Amino acid sequence: MDFDLTADQQRRYDETLAATREQLGDAPSGADGYFTRQQWKVAASLGLTGLCLPTEQGGGGLGALDTALSLEAFGRGCRDTGLVFAVCAHLLACAVPIRDFASQEIRDGMVSGLASGDVIAANAMTEDDAGSDVGRLAVRARRDDDGAYVLDGEKSFASNAPAADAIVTYAVTNPKAGFLGVTGFVVPRDLPGVVVGEPMEKMGLSSCPASRVRFDNCRVPEAYRLGAEGQGGAVFQHSMAWERACLLAAYLGAMEHQLARCVEHARRREQFGRRIGAFQAISHRIAEMKQRLESGRLLLYRGCWLLDNGRDHVGAIALAKLAVSEAAVANSLDAVQIFGGAGYLSAAGIEQQLRDAIPTTIFSGTSEVQRELVAREAGL
Amino acid sequence: MSTDEISAKVTAFIKERFLSGDENKELEDTTPLLEWGVLNSMNTALLLMYLRDELGVVVPPTGIVAENFKDIRSITKMVNDLGSPQRATVAGTE
Numbered sequence A: 001m002d003f004d005l006t007a008d009q010q011r012r013y014d015e016t017l018a019a020t021r022e023q024l025g026d027a028p029s030g031a032d033g034y035f036t037r038q039q040w041k042v043a044a045s046l047g048l049t050g051l052c053l054p055t056e057q058g059g060g061g062l063g064a065l066d067t068a069l070s071l072e073a074f075g076r077g078c079r080d081t082g083l084v085f086a087v088c089a090h091l092l093a094c095a096v097p098i099r100d101f102a103s104q105e106i107r108d109g110m111v112s113g114l115a116s117g118d119v120i121a122a123n124a125m126t127e128d129d130a131g132s133d134v135g136r137l138a139v140r141a142r143r144d145d146d147g148a149y150v151l152d153g154e155k156s157f158a159s160n161a162p163a164a165d166a167i168v169t170y171a172v173t174n175p176k177a178g179f180l181g182v183t184g185f186v187v188p189r190d191l192p193g194v195v196v197g198e199p200m201e202k203m204g205l206s207s208c209p210a211s212r213v214r215f216d217n218c219r220v221p222e223a224y225r226l227g228a229e230g231q232g233g234a235v236f237q238h239s240m241a242w243e244r245a246c247l248l249a250a251y252l253g254a255m256e257h258q259l260a261r262c263v264e265h266a267r268r269r270e271q272f273g274r275r276i277g278a279f280q281a282i283s284h285r286i287a288e289m290k291q292r293l294e295s296g297r298l299l300l301y302r303g304c305w306l307l308d309n310g311r312d313h314v315g316a317i318a319l320a321k322l323a324v325s326e327a328a329v330a331n332s333l334d335a336v337q338i339f340g341g342a343g344y345l346s347a348a349g350i351e352q353q354l355r356d357a358i359p360t361t362i363f364s365g366t367s368e369v370q371r372e373l374v375a376r377e378a379g380l
Numbered sequence B: 001m002s003t004d005e006i007s008a009k010v011t012a013f014i015k016e017r018f019l020s021g022d023e024n025k026e027l028e029d030t031t032p033l034l035e036w037g038v039l040n041s042m043n044t045a046l047l048l049m050y051l052r053d054e055l056g057v058v059v060p061p062t063g064i065v066a067e068n069f070k071d072i073r074s075i076t077k078m079v080n081d082l083g084s085p086q087r088a089t090v091a092g093t094e
């Protein structure tokens, strides 16, 4: 067993950290508060939008563990977690299933654009009545005589959608087949019948716009189907394995940055004639933050390794997602407390980390769903 | 294992785990399990683990389709077709 990064991994991590700090450190979002195409292009120029896409199409050709390491560096270097999240959602929930399940015609045409940053993708699975229970979709895809599918219905929460050029989505093709009657599609934004809603206001990740997406009698040619008819559930779970493993790595990086700030603050800030870090109430809080971060990191690397090696990974990745997301929330609360009033005021950026961390226990499958998966693996 | 034995084992598992014992004896070998939501994604994963651990049958990802899981009759046929079941041994635990 070897816990060191290889020289290549270390170099890639260091380069990504330095480049994101320098070029996306606190890059201002656009006038409307959302990330700009320019920022997206910068992220793409650093290879971040195509880390795990094939090198022949301009991607980095990385596996899950190496992708996670790069995203960890990105999350540590870039203070705009909304942008980091947007790039991750594009890559992991969209480009991954396109890479692995799109027809050759579509894959060849689209993957290079996804890698280069010319094509931004959004994933639209969640519906008003189908959140955790993705087996209850109401969006339907009816097969037309010419083989095309006609999509009807509405998705309720799609990150990136207002900015997206392509939307990965899932619809019921066979109502009698329950969760095995769902099929995946990648839908070009400009097809007639794709209606993207206004960005919705939310608590955090504010530079990543999210909206509803409606399909009104939207004809999608067969070539845009992902995988076989009825395979949508498996396609989605595959994308979620990558997202749970690699997206949460970005939060490891954000936590690393946050911890360094807390240590620095606790060493500098004095009250009652002592550095606050000399109070055990503060130093132990920092020790616990470190413990949560490091244990989440080990679980996450192992989950990625299992995924890369084609081994059973569902339970391990659920554990990792659970540990890292719960750590992100707990550590962010601790950081606010350590900074006191300054932590609550927006200028220091500490409260923003909390608002950006809260959704980690909800997206890509809630903590409760991860615990169900862990319990199932345990034999319950 | 005969198809009757496979069918009996699968029926018993589904009754016990997903239908609280099926006291009203409603489960038949043509009950539409997917359509009625008896087999959702969670339950199907549990069933797959049961087939792997107890019947030694690993269903490949391409086999996880509606035709193979729509009712007990199709599950039985799939298990039978996937070849002579042997008891799986997990290294280090048996």
Ligand SMILES: Cc1cc2nc3c(=O)[nH]c(=O)nc-3n(C[C@H](O)[C@H](O)[C@H](O)COP(=O)(O)OP(=O)(O)OC[C@H]3O[C@@H](n4cnc5c(N)ncnc54)[C@H](O)[C@@H]3O)c2cc1C
Pocket: A089, A122, A123, A124, A125, A126, A130, A131, A132, A133, A157, A158, A159, A160, A205, A210, A359, A362, A363, A364, A365, A366, A367, A368, A369, A372
């Ligand atoms: C920042 C953010 C970004 C998102 N981006 C996307 C996106 O890009 N695309 C997309 O499709 N969706 C996206 N979502 C939506 C997200 O996937 C859903 O919110 C999530 O799956 C939960 O569904 P729900 O909100 O309907 O909650 P529900 O499923 O209604 O859950 C409500 C509560 O009940 C609990 N619960 C539900 N079922 C069980 C159970 N079986 N056992 C125990 N507890 C249970 C949940 O854990 C939760 O606490 C995003 C969400 C957030 C917060």
